[in-house]
Amino acid sequence: MREQSVPEKNIFVEKQSGKDFNRDVYRQMVRRLRVDDVLYIKAIDRLGRNYDEILEQWRILTKEKGVDIVVLDMEILDTRMDKGLMQRVIADVVLTMLSYIAQNERETIRQRQAEGIAAAKARGVRFGRPDLPLPDNFGELVRQWERGKLPLAEVLAQSGLGRSTFYTRLNEYRLLNGQGKPR
Numbered sequence: 001m002r003e004q005s006v007p008e009k010n011i012f013v014e015k016q017s018g019k020d021f022n023r024d025v026y027r028q029m030v031r032r033l034r035v036d037d038v039l040y041i042k043a044i045d046r047l048g049r050n051y052d053e054i055l056e057q058w059r060i061l062t063k064e065k066g067v068d069i070v071v072l073d074m075e076i077l078d079t080r081m082d083k084g085l086m087q088r089v090i091a092d093v094v095l096t097m098l099s100y101i102a103q104n105e106r107e108t109i110r111q112r113q114a115e116g117i118a119a120a121k122a123r124g125v126r127f128g129r130p131d132l133p134l135p136d137n138f139g140e141l142v143r144q145w146e147r148g149k150l151p152l153a154e155v156l157a158q159s160g161l162g163r164s165t166f167y168t169r170l171n172e173y174r175l176l177n178g179q180g181k182p183r
Contacts, residue, residue, distance in 0.1 A: 001040055004040050004070075004072075006040060010032075012025050012026075012028070012029040013025070014026060017049070019048075019049050019050065019106060020048070020050055020053060021048055021050075021053050021057055030061070030065075033061070033065055033067050034065075034067075035065065035066035035067070036066060036067075036068070037067050037068070038067070038068045038069075038070060038080065039061065039067050039068070039069045039070070040070050040072060041069065041070070041071050041072065042071075042072050042073060043071065043072070043073045043074070044071055044074065044077065044095070044098040044099065044102055045098070045101075045102035045105065048099075048102065049102045049103055049105070049106035050102075050103055050106075051099045051100050051102070051103040054095075054099040054102065054103075055095070055096065055099055058095060062079055068080045071098075074094060074098065076090060076091050076094050077091060077094060077095060077098075079091075131169075132160060132161060132165065134159070134169060134173070135158065135159050135160070137158075138159060138169075138173065139173070139177070141155045141158055141159055142155070142170060142173065152166075
C-alpha cells in the first residue's frame with residue numbers, strides 16, 4: 001500500500017476472516033469510500049472468500065459507489081484502465097475465476113480443519129477450557145438451594161461457578177449420584 005502512496009490513515013488492516021462481508025473494518029472502509037476513490041487490494045482473496053459475495057461487492061463498489069479497484073497481484077483487475085469490450089470480458093472472467101478459487105480455498109481449509117479436529121478428538125484431545133473443580137460442599141449447596149434455603153446467587157458465589165456452568169455441573173452431579181435424568 002505504501003508503494004502505491006496510500007496515506008497511512010487510508011490503510012485498513014483487517015484480522016477478521018474474509019468468509020463474509022459482515023466485518024467491522026470492511027464496513028468502515030466502504031463508508032469512507034467516495035466516487036473516483038481508488039481501492040487497492042493486495043489479492044482478491046483479501047477482499048473476501050465467498051464467490052457470490054465477492055462479485056456482488058465488486059459490483060456495488062464499482063457501479064453503485066463509483067470506486068475504482070486495483071488488485072495488486074493481478075494487473076488485469078484494474079478498473080482505472082479504459083478497457084475495450086475484450087479487456088472487460090477477460091477481466092470479468094479473471095474476477096470470476098479468482099472469486100471461485102478464493103471460496104474453494106476457504107472450503108478446503110474448513111474441511112481440513114474439521115478433519116483435524118475429528119482426528120484430535122479421536123486421540124482424546126479435549127477442546128475448550130478445563131472444567132473447574134467442584135467445591136467439596138457442592139452437594140450441600142445444591143440441597144440447600146433445592147430446599148429454598150439458599151438463593152442461586154449465593155450458591156454461584158460460594159461455588160465459584162457461572163450460571164450456565166452451574167446447571168451443567170448440577171446435571172452431571174445428579175447423574176453421578178443416581179438422582180435420575182438431567183433436567
